[in-house]
Amino acid sequence: MSAIYTVYGAIGSGSVPIEAALSLIGLPYRVEDHAPWEGAARASDLTRINPLLQVPALALPSGEIMTESAAILIWLADAFPQARLAPAVTDLARPAFLRWMNFVSSAIYALYWISDNPARVVDRAEDHESAKAHIYDRIAHCWGVMGAQVKPGRYLLGDDLSVLDLYVATASRWSPGRRRFDEVAPGLAEAVRRTDSDPRLATFWAERFPFVDGWQS
Numbered sequence: 452m453s454a455i456y457t458v459y460g461a462i463g464s465g466s467v468p469i470e471a472a473l474s475l476i477g478l479p480y481r482v483e484d485h486a487p488w489e490g491a492a493r494a495s496d497l498t499r500i501n502p503l504l505q506v507p508a509l510a511l512p513s514g515e516i517m518t519e520s521a522a523i524l525i526w527l528a529d530a531f532p533q534a535r536l537a538p539a540v541t542d543l544a545r546p547a548f549l550r551w552m553n554f555v556s557s558a559i560y561a562l563y564w565i566s567d568n569p570a571r572v573v574d575r576a577e578d579h580e581s582a583k584a585h586i587y588d589r590i591a592h593c594w595g596v597m598g599a600q601v602k603p604g605r606y607l608l609g610d611d612l613s614v615l616d617l618y619v620a621t622a623s624r625w626s627p628g629r630r631r632f633d634e635v636a637p638g639l640a641e642a643v644r645r646t647d648s649d650p651r652l653a654t655f656w657a658e659r660f661p662f663v664d665g666w667q668s
């Protein structure tokens with residue numbers, strides 16, 4: 452048993468908000484990078500951690516493995532309340548917190564299983580690009596739905612940064628990209644930008660999801 456947390460992840464992937472949360476909480480952790488999208492052979496050592504061959508996963512000091520980004524983020528925030536990374540269970544913002552954490556996971560993140568490799572569900576290669584375009588339209592629509600209903604303060608759920616901010620700041624950079632996110636959910640843009648530029652995360656973002664030229668598209 453190790454006293455530190457192990458994140459199974461990849462640069463720019465769904466492990467990024469988890470790594471950011473661990474860093475803000477101040478927990479000791481190490482990252483084991485995997486790139487499951489590079490093929491089953493490269494990813495095979497991930498099977499003992501996550502039989503779905505996906506990152507992120509988190510190995511707890513107890514040895515227990517968690518998968519599912521939203522569950523991991525909610526658990527971390529709840530297990531370490533002193534970091535104030537989620538509204539408490541009795542807080543009026545808690546229902547919205549749970550709602551949007553699950554929305555990002557199920558309505559948006561889950562779609563990348565298809566868009567990252569349309570051959571999983573679309574047989575004809577010539578149809579893959581249009582399948583991807585439809586999925587990106589759906590993702591933009593979902594961000595728009597969220598943008599129409601969430602009324603941020605300094606951050607998405609009010610004046611405190613929560614793991615929802617870390618989750619959205621990461622996922623909104625995936626295709627169709629932050630520029631389109633800002634177009635469809637303009638009311639969320641400023642709060643998300645505040646998370647991008649949080650000074651406590653500057654080194655972290657540079658290492659794990661750098662804002663390179665053209666990052667918004």
Ligand SMILES: N[C@@H](CCC(=O)N[C@@H](CS)C(=O)NCC(=O)O)C(=O)O
Pocket residue numbers: 464465466487488504505506507518519520521556560561563564
């Ligand atoms: N439901 C999972 C989705 C994880 C996921 O789709 N991860 C991507 C990387 S960001 C992945 O590992 N893709 C490889 C694959 O699905 O084959 C979660 O929320 O953690």
